[in-house]
Amino acid sequence: MTFSIVGYDPVEKEWGIAVQSKFLGVGAVVPWAKAGIGAVATQSYANTAYGPRALELMAQGKSAQETLEAILADDPDKEMRQVGIIDASGNAATFTGSACYNWAGGVTGPHFAAQGNILVDEKTVQAMADIFQKAEGTLAERLLASLDAGQEAGGDSRGKQSAALYVVKEKGGYGGYNDRYIDLRVDDHPDPIKELIRIYQLQQLYFSFSKPEKIAAVEGGIKTNVTQHLKRLGYLQGADTSDDDIYQALTTFIHTENFEMREQKTGWIDVEVLEFMKNKK
Template identity: 75%
Template sequence: MTFSIVGFDPEEKEWGIAVQSKFLGVGAVVPFAKAGVGAVATQSYANTAYGPQALELMAEGKSASEVMELITKDDLDKEMRQVGLIDASGQPATFTGTYCYDWAGGMTGEHFAAQGNILVGENTVKAMADTFTSTQGSLAKRLLAALDAGQEAGGDSRGQQSAALLVVKEKGGYGGYNDRYIDLRVDDHQQPIKELIRLYGMQQLYFAPSKPENIVAIEGEVREEVIKHLQRLGYLKAQPANGEELHKAFTAYLHTENFEEREQEAGKIDLDVLEFMKNQKSG
C-alpha cells in the first residue's frame, strides 16, 4: 500500500527514508532510523517491530542482508511484508513477500533500496532508483526527488494520502541534542509529496546553517529594510533611537519567528531572513 526509498550519504554520514502511501499518517508506521546504525522502511501489512529489531541488529555490526534474513525468518506473515534496509556502511537490502498485492517489488543500488506495493507498475520503483542515482545534492533532496519521480511514474494505484521524510545524522537534531536531523510528515493531503517538498523548503529556511555569503551587516539599505519591516510587523513603533534598540527589536523578531538557528552576532543579518521578512504578511 506504499512506496518508499531508503538511502545513505557517505560524505555527510546521513541515513534517511522517504515514503508515500494511500494511508493515513504513513510517517508514524514506515520509517525508522538511527545515526551511525542505519535506516528501515517497513510496509505492506507493516510489522513495526522490524524497525527496532533491524536497528538493534545493525548496531551490532550485522549487514543489511544479514539483518533482513534475521528479522523475516520467524515471521509467519513475512510473505505479506515489504522491507527496505540500509546498514551503517550504506549497504542496501530489500524484501517483497510473495503475497504482497501487485504490482509489488523492489530494487537496490549504491547506497539505496527502493520498494513499493499495490503500484500502477514497476516504473515507480525504477523511477525512484534512477532519480536517486542521478540527482545531485543532499540526501534529503535526493530522497524527495526520487519519491516525486515515483509518483510521476504512476505511484500507488489507489492514489495519494500521506508522505514522510526522515533523515538522521549524529547531533543533527535541534540544538544538537539528538540525531533527528529532518523529520517531516504530511498525514492527510491531496498531494502529499508536493506538500512534503514545500515543508522541506521551510525546514531548510528555519534550521539549515546560514551561508557565509548571505551574512551581511545591518547598515545602509539593509538597515532601512529591516527597520521598515520590523515596524510593519509590529516589532518597532518608531524609528529606533540607536543600534541597541534596533538589535533588541530584531532579536525579539528572530525568537518569535523561530529563527534562532539563523541568528547572527549583533549588527548582522542572514539575507534569507530578510527575504522572509519582505514576504511576510503583517498580522
Template identity: 65%
Template sequence: MTYSIVGYDPVEKEWGVATQSKFLAVGAVVPHAVAGVGAVATQSYANTAYGPEAMTYIMSGKTAEETIELLIKEDEDRDYRQVGIVDNQGNAATYTGEQCYDWAGGMTGKNFAVQGNILVEGTVESMARAFENAEGQPLADRLLAALSAGQAAGGDSRGQQSAALLVVKEQGGYGGYNDRFIDLRVDDHTTPVDELVRIFRLHQLYFAPSKKEFLMPIEGEVEKKLELQLVRHGYLKDGITIEKALRNYLHTENFEMREQAEGYVDMEVVEYMERT
C-alpha cells in the same frame, strides 16, 4: 499501498527514509533509523517490529541482506511484507513478498533501496534515477527528490494521503541531544509530498546554519528592505532601534539559529519576511 526509499550518506554519516502512501500518518509506521546503524522502511501489512529488530541484527554484524533474511525467516506473514534496509556500511537490500498487491517490487543501488506496492509501474525506477542523479546533494534533498519523482511517475495507484522524512546522524537532533536530525511528517493532505517539501524548506530555514553568502551588513538597500519588513510585521516602532526590532522578530518567530553579530542580517530571513 506505499512507496519508500532508504538511503545513506557516507560523507556526512547520515541514514534516512522517505515515504508516501494512501494511508493515514505513514510516518508513524514505515520509517525507522538509528545513527551509526542503519535505516529501515517496513510496509505492506507492515511489521513495525522489523525496525528495532533490524537494528539489533546490524549491530551484531549482519549485513542488510542477511538482516532481511533473518527478519522474514520467522515471520509467518512474510509473503505480505515489504521492507528495504541500508546498513551501517551503506549495503542495501529490499524484499517484496509474493502476496504483495500489484504492482509491487523494489530495487537497490549505491547506498539506497527503493520499494513500493500498489504502484503505477515505473515509480520505483523513477525514484532510483532521481536519487542517483542528485548525488553530491544532502541526503534529505536526495530522498525528497526521489519521493517527488515517484509521485510524478504515478506513485501509489490509489492516490495520496500522507508522507514522511526521517534522517538521523550522531547528535544531529535539536540541541545535539539525540540523533533525529530531520523528522517531518504530513499525516493527512491532498498533496502530501509537495507539503513535505514545503515543511522541509521551512525546517532548513529555521534550523540550518546561515550561509556566508547571505550575511549582509545592515546598511543601504539592505537596511531599507529590513526596515520596511520590520514595520510591516509590527516589530519596528517608535523608540526601538532596527537592531532591537530585528532581535525581537528573530526570537519571537523562532529564528534564533539565524541571529548574527550586531549590524548584520541573514538575507534568507529577510526574504522570508517578504513572503509572509
C-alpha cells in the same frame, strides 16, 4: 499501497527514508533509523517490529542482507511484507513477499533500496532508483526528489494521502542532543509529497545554520529594508529610530519567529531571514 526509498550519504554519514502512501500517517509506521547503524522501511501489512529488530541486529554488526534474512525467518507472515534496509556501510537489501498486491517489487543500488506495492506499475520504483543516483544535493533532497519522481511515474494505484521524511545523523537533532536530524510528516493531504517538500524547505530555513555568503551588515539598503519591515510588522514604532532600537526590534523578531539558529552578532543579518521578513504578512 506504499512506496519508499531508503538511502545513505557516506560523506555526511546520514541515513534516511522517504515514503508516500494511500494511508493515514504513514510516517508513524514505515520509517525507522539510527545514526551509525542504518535505516529501515517496513510496509505492506507492515510488521512494525521489523524496524527496531533490524536496527538491533545491525547494531550487532550484521549486514543489511543478513538482517533481512533474520527478520524474515522469524515471521510466519513474511510473504505479506515488504521491507528495504540500509546498513551502517550503505549496503542495501530489499524484499517483496509473494502475497503483496500488484504491482509490487523493489530494486537496490549503491547506497539505496527502493520498493513499493499496489503501484500503477514498476516505473515508480525504477524512477526512484534512477533519480536517487542522478540527483545532486543533500541526502534529504535526493530522497525527496526520488519520491516525487516515483509519484510522477505513476505512484500508488489507490491515490495519495500521507508522506514522511526521516533522516538521522550523529548529534544532528535540535541542539545536538539526539540523531533526529530531519523528522517531517504530512499525515493527511491531497498532495502529500509536494506538501512534504514545502515543509522541508521551511525546516531548512528555520533550523539550518546561516551560510557565510548570506550574512550581511545592517547598513545602506539592507538597513532601510529591515527598518521598513520591522515597522510594518509592528516591531518598531515612531519616525525616529536609533540603531539600538533597530537591533533590539530585530532580535525580538528573530526570537519570535524561532530563527535562533540564524541569529547574528549585533549589526548583522542573515539575508534569508530578511527575505522571510519581506514576505511575512
